[in-house]
Amino acid sequence: MSLAAIALDRRPSLPLYVYPVGLVMLLVPGLNLTGDWFSYLFHITIIILIWSFAYTSWSLMGRFGLVSLGHGAFMAVGAYGTALMWNYLGLTPWLAVPISVAAAGLLALVVGYPCFRYRIVGHYFALVTLALTEVVRQVINATRDHTGGSLGYTPNPVGDTATLMERLVALQFSDRTVFYYAALVIWAFGLYIWWRVDKSMDRYAMDAISEDEDAAASAGVWVTREKLKITVTSAMLTAFAGALYTQYQQFIAPDTVGGITISLQIVFAVVAGGIYVIMGPTVGAIITIVLTESLRIAIGVSMVGLDTTIYGVLLVLFIIFLPKGITGAFLDWRSRRRDG
Amino acid sequence: MLETFIDDLPFLVEALINGLLFGGVLALLSLGLNLIFGVVDVVWICYAELVMFGMYAIFWLHADAGLGMPLILASVLAVLFVAVLGLLVHVLVISPILGTPPINQLLATGGLLFFLQSLATLLWGIEFKNIGLRLDVLTWMDMYFSYARLLAFGVALVGMIVLYLFLTRTFLGTAIRAISQDREIMTLMGVDANRIYGVTSVVGGGLAGLAACLLVLQYDVHPFVGLSFGPITFVICVLGGLGNMIGGFVAAFILSEIIAVGGFYAELEWGYVAAFVIFIVFMFIRPQGLFGSKS
Numbered sequence: 305m306s307l308a309a310i311a312l313d314r315r316p317s318l319p320l321y322v323y324p325v326g327l328v329m330l331l332v333p334g335l336n337l338t339g340d341w342f343s344y345l346f347h348i349t350i351i352i353l354i355w356s357f358a359y360t361s362w363s364l365m366g367r368f369g370l371v372s373l374g375h376g377a378f379m380a381v382g383a384y385g386t387a388l389m390w391n392y393l394g395l396t397p398w399l400a401v402p403i404s405v406a407a408a409g410l411l412a413l414v415v416g417y418p419c420f421r422y423r424i425v426g427h428y429f430a431l432v433t434l435a436l437t438e439v440v441r442q443v444i445n446a447t448r449d450h451t452g453g454s455l456g457y458t459p460n461p462v463g464d465t466a467t468l469m470e471r472l473v474a475l476q477f478s479d480r481t482v483f484y485y486a487a488l489v490i491w492a493f494g495l496y497i498w499w500r501v502d503k504s505m506d507r508y509a510m511d512a513i514s515e516d517e518d519a520a521a522s523a524g525v526w527v528t529r530e531k532l533k534i535t536v537t538s539a540m541l542t543a544f545a546g547a548l549y550t551q552y553q554q555f556i557a558p559d560t561v562g563g564i565t566i567s568l569q570i571v572f573a574v575v576a577g578g579i580y581v582i583m584g585p586t587v588g589a590i591i592t593i594v595l596t597e598s599l600r601i602a603i604g605v606s607m608v609g610l611d612t613t614i615y616g617v618l619l620v621l622f623i624i625f626l627p628k629g630i631t632g633a634f635l636d637w638r639s640r641r642r643d644g
Numbered sequence: 645m646l647e648t649f650i651d652d653l654p655f656l657v658e659a660l661i662n663g664l665l666f667g668g669v670l671a672l673l674s675l676g677l678n679l680i681f682g683v684v685d686v687v688w689i690c691y692a693e694l695v696m697f698g699m700y701a702i703f704w705l706h707a708d709a710g711l712g713m714p715l716i717l718a719s720v721l722a723v724l725f726v727a728v729l730g731l732l733v734h735v736l737v738i739s740p741i742l743g744t745p746p747i748n749q750l751l752a753t754g755g756l757l758f759f760l761q762s763l764a765t766l767l768w769g770i771e772f773k774n775i776g777l778r779l780d781v782l783t784w785m786d787m788y789f790s791y792a793r794l795l796a797f798g799v800a801l802v803g804m805i806v807l808y809l810f811l812t813r814t815f816l817g818t819a820i821r822a823i824s825q826d827r828e829i830m831t832l833m834g835v836d837a838n839r840i841y842g843v844t845s846v847v848g849g850g851l852a853g854l855a856a857c858l859l860v861l862q863y864d865v866h867p868f869v870g871l872s873f874g875p876i877t878f879v880i881c882v883l884g885g886l887g888n889m890i891g892g893f894v895a896a897f898i899l900s901e902i903i904a905v906g907g908f909y910a911e912l913e914w915g916y917v918a919a920f921v922i923f924i925v926f927m928f929i930r931p932q933g934l935f936g937s938k939s
Contacts, residue, residue: 431687442917446910446917568754609765619754620752627741
């Protein structure tokens with residue numbers, strides 16, 4: 305098949321399991337279950353959806369070998385931008401979120417352009433973007449009089465007596481169902497973007513670039529432009545995830561939405577789940593979050609640190625033994641079984 | 645404007661000299677990381693966490709609550725301990741995945757970062773600990789300098805020279821340099837690359853342990869202490885040209901002066917912001933680093 309024919313082949317071909325799973329996900333809140341256990345699971349599901357969206361956004365560029373450790377910075381810009389504009393300017397998130405997302409896109413452009421123009425790749429790209437994460441983290445710490453520094457920050461609550469209109473303006477809801485559907489839609493939107501990129505001509509350009517930049521350039525691929533497109537898209541979606549996180553959790557701190565820990569957490573979850581497949585980042589989010597939560601519940605507070613110690617060991621084992629991630633390994637196993 | 649500048653001058657000079665001394669600590673920190681990168685071609689994201697373990701080792705061996713050893717003995721043992729840790733990192737984590745894409749190696753050590761942080765939390769809790777030793781402050785022409793920093797500066801210089809002599813004057817050092825220049829040819833010449841990598845990791849770990857000995861004199865240790873000086877260490881190595889030890893040495897002093905001056909005119913965090921921003925901008929001008937050659 306020629307390249308053009310592949311690129312034109314845009315027929316949506318969703319796997320069959322999507323329909324029943326999607327139906328269940330849409331209907332679950334309608335069951336109106338109550339109880340601590342259910343509301344805890346509901347909360348974890350929302351958290352998984354938000355992070356899945358962030359991880360999917362990272363994998364947009366990560367799958368082409370552009371390993372950014374700067375996504376902690378973009379997420380923090382989205383999160384802090386939204387909260388600060390609400391608290392200081394009284395700007396509704398309806399406006400503050402697009403502005404923060406645009407700001408993250410601009411930041412990606414300003415840092416990305418010279419990176420790609422001057423061919424900073426591999427380790428160097430990872431470490432330059434790591435420096436960007438540190439810049440944003442240190443700016444938040446330095447402006448602690450306004451941002452709360454490392455202690456964290458809370459958007460002004462509308463209060464319990466707020467009317468529906470006030471809640472809509474502030475995008476603050478006491479009912480989790482609203483956030484559940486919002487997160488579900490936004491997560492699906494992230495998958496859609498991933499799928500669009502996957503079917504686009506840019507994908508072939510990026511694949512060519514990641515194989516051999518010089519060869520791609522000589523074949524007529526505008527390397528800098530292609531890389532910038534994917535980087536800015538990825539950064540903006542990540543900032544959007546940060547904003548969503550802020551609105552849902554109503555509390556942000558440099559270490560929960562930014563910094564080297566979040567940058568690494570993003571990369572890990574994607575690698576664990578599978579970097580080259582659409583559901584990989586989501587599977588990564590489910591595995592890592594379910595793992596930390598169940599370890600936390602199983603071990604409890606009696607031994608602080610044991611849960612994350614096990615988590616760290618598992619991460620290392622994953623990268624050594626399953627470099628394609630769980631989803632990738634599963635697909636390999638299935639296609640081997642089919643062939644043999 | 646000018647008058648305030650002249651009034652501030654002694655303080656600025658004090659900040660500059662303190663920046664120079666701080667640069668010594670940073671230079672020592674980046675030395676081991678740079679060596680490992682130059683030879684094994686792997687970025688140990690968990691390097692600062694190894695330093696943190698060294699600091700805990702000294703605390704545990706020296707403090708009254710622990711074994712109560714003399715500080716010198718505790719320091720020597722800590723250097724050995726971190727050197728062994730370095731070997732373990734190589735044998736258990738890096739060695740099995742040497743042939744895979746470099747980013748996997750970076751991520752595997754990133755997983756170690758989480759592991760070491762959590763293990764430290766598990767073993768020692770999240771409280772800030774210090775060895776309860778405060779060295780004197782040197783007063784000179786109305787300026788104050790801590791002996792801890794002077795000592796760190798001196799040890800960094802000595803460490804640099806000893807490492808240089810080791811690499812240039814010994815057989816093993818020559819083998820290390822040779823393999824960093826051409827991996828494939830050297831294996832054809834009968835050099836066991838994995839053994840050289842192991843030796844390098846031991847030396848790199850030992851240098852991390854040495855840095856720990858000096859840091860523990862100045863800073864409290866807690867499980868997340870690595871995050872406060874890890875990123876600046878990576879940036880120094882890249883700025884100097886990854887693997888280029890002289891470049892890293894110079895870069896350490898440039899960045900420490902930027903942090904010191906930034907911290908003098910505003911808050912310390914702004915000093916760090918300036919250092920990271922200047923680093924990013926510099927990378928666009930000279931991606932190969934200060935002294936790196938274009939490859």
